[in-house]
Amino acid sequence: GLSERLQSVMRKLRGKGKVTEADLKEAMREVRLALLEADVNFKVVKSFIDRVKERAIGQEVLKSLTPGQQVIKVVNEELTALMGGEQSKLVQSANPPTKIMMVGLQGAGKTTTSGKLVRYLQKQNRRALLVAADVYRPAAIRQLEILGADLNTPVFSLGDKEDPVVIAQRGVAKAKEENLDYVIIDTAGRLHVDQEMMDELKRIREQVEPDEILLVVDAMTGQDAVNVAETFHSELGLTGVVLTKLDGDTRGGAALSVKAVTQCPIKFVGLGEKTDALEPFYPDRMASRILGMGDVLTLIEKAQAAVDAEKAKELERKMRTLSFTFDDFLDQLQQVRKMGPLEDMLAMLPGAGQIKGLKNLQVDEKQLSRVEAIIRSMTPQEKENPEIINASRRKRIANGSGTTVQDVNRLLKQFNDMKKMMKQFSQMSKGGKRKKRGF
Ligand code: GDP
Numbered sequence: 001g002l003s004e005r006l007q008s009v010m011r012k013l014r015g016k017g018k019v020t021e022a023d024l025k026e027a028m029r030e031v032r033l034a035l036l037e038a039d040v041n042f043k044v045v046k047s048f049i050d051r052v053k054e055r056a057i058g059q060e061v062l063k064s065l066t067p068g069q070q071v072i073k074v075v076n077e078e079l080t081a082l083m084g085g086e087q088s089k090l091v092q093s094a095n096p097p098t099k100i101m102m103v104g105l106q107g108a109g110k111t112t113t114s115g116k117l118v119r120y121l122q123k124q125n126r127r128a129l130l131v132a133a134d135v136y137r138p139a140a141i142r143q144l145e146i147l148g149a150d151l152n153t154p155v156f157s158l159g160d161k162e163d164p165v166v167i168a169q170r171g172v173a174k175a176k177e178e179n180l181d182y183v184i185i186d187t188a189g190r191l192h193v194d195q196e197m198m199d200e201l202k203r204i205r206e207q208v209e210p211d212e213i214l215l216v217v218d219a220m221t222g223q224d225a226v227n228v229a230e231t232f233h234s235e236l237g238l239t240g241v242v243l244t245k246l247d248g249d250t251r252g253g254a255a256l257s258v259k260a261v262t263q264c265p266i267k268f269v270g271l272g273e274k275t276d277a278l279e280p281f282y283p284d285r286m287a288s289r290i291l292g293m294g295d296v297l298t299l300i301e302k303a304q305a306a307v308d309a310e311k312a313k314e315l316e317r318k319m320r321t322l323s324f325t326f327d328d329f330l331d332q333l334q335q336v337r338k339m340g341p342l343e344d345m346l347a348m349l350p351g352a353g354q355i356k357g358l359k360n361l362q363v364d365e366k367q368l369s370r371v372e373a374i375i376r377s378m379t380p381q382e383k384e385n386p387e388i389i390n391a392s393r394r395k396r397i398a399n400g401s402g403t404t405v406q407d408v409n410r411l412l413k414q415f416n417d418m419k420k421m422m423k424q425f426s427q428m429s430k431g432g433k434r435k436k437r438g439f
Pocket residue numbers: 104105106107108109110111112113189216244245246247248269270271272273277
């Protein structure tokens with residue numbers, strides 16, 4: 001995939017003490033190919049590469065002490081800029097309800113995303129009305145009603161005989177009457193862009209004057225998604241794009257090209273079929289993810305959802321400074337169940353893809369209590385400095401915890417693996433500033 005290829009280019013750059021202009025050219029050639037293969041629009045690729053080259057050569061990057069790292073920084077910044085730079089938030093009207101009109105081709109995920117948005121808004125204590133304005137697709141209204149029932153959210157419908165424009169208009173009036181914060185109009189799509197669909201959408205737009213017109217596109221369709229976005233934008237004037245099915249086997253090109261080609265920001269990404277599988281789109285995080293620089297922010301956010309904020313910050317600090325003890329290890333094990341699989345979490349850290357031994361760190365929940373017993377049988381000194389745990393201490397710990405010396409050995413090994421891994425993380429994410437020069 002794109003990410004793997006870019007990561008390998010970046011790794012090569014990182015490994016070099018000196019980066020020559022020839023190295024840079026070669027790296028940019030590989031980046032260019034990787035982007036094209038990922039289905040990024042070729043004009044976008046060209047201007048992207050030109051910008052990176054210009055900045056890398058122009059700013060004396062190559063003569064700096066950490067040229068590899070500097071080039072990576074430039075690539076990261078340009079990727080972020082390509083995807084819109086700043087996060088683009090959902091609009092909130094000063095005069096509620098905020099009106100959101102969902103548009104897009106059939107099967108792109110409009111209805112699903114409407115439900116996801118309700119859920120997203122609910123988390124901010126905002127209430128919405130769903131409006132069933134797709135009168136063409138069989139069972140479309142029913143689909144929305146089921147979603148609404150799941151989400152405890154009202155659905156406005158006038159059946160499939162009424163004009164969608166009337167449905168939309170009366171839906172908005174209803175949301176206003178009920179003092180709701182948002183009204184989300186789920187419209188009909190077709191298999192291909194066609195004039196009839198556009199005309200209907202335009203009539204709805206004129207009648208309703210939405211605050212947001214969100215185009216839902218399927219990321220798996222690559223370049224097509226971008227073309228569809230271009231057409232919808234020129235016909236309707238979009239305010240944002242939702243890229244769905246990023247959980248699938250997509251080449252990532254759409255995420256990189258949509259903004260550059262259409263000037264329309266990606267506001268959300270869909271990462272699954274369930275209503276909670278929607279995330280705001282952060283260009284900088286996406287860029288870092290693509291380059292394998294990890295996504296520490298998302299990691300922290302996830303941790304925060306389960307653990308309290310202080311603990312998450314502390315854990316992050318400890319991972320970085322390597323002042324991680326057996327007490328933290330125990331703490332961490334206990335949080336794992338709340339946070340989701342440890343591997344998922346670690347995969348978001350910088351460079352995790354290259355780290356061996358991740359597999360050994362799977363947490364068997366059944367073992368949790370045994371591990372806990374072993375750690376509780378250690379003295380405070382042993383917890384701080386596991387190196388001092390010699391054979392006789394191991395025996396004592398095993399006896400004290402009702403386990404075997406093998407169990408103790410296994411845990412000590414796991415702990416060591418984890419520390420080793422953290423050391424690799426911190427070297428990578430600090431760019432080896434403390435030790436090696438040249439990243
Ligand atoms: P609509 O015709 O645009 O309203 O599309 P739907 O909302 O009915 O979605 C079409 C299909 O795509 C459904 O099977 C959804 O479950 C699925 N879908 C929508 N969004 C996502 C997503 O982000 N990831 C995955 N894997 N499937 C999605």
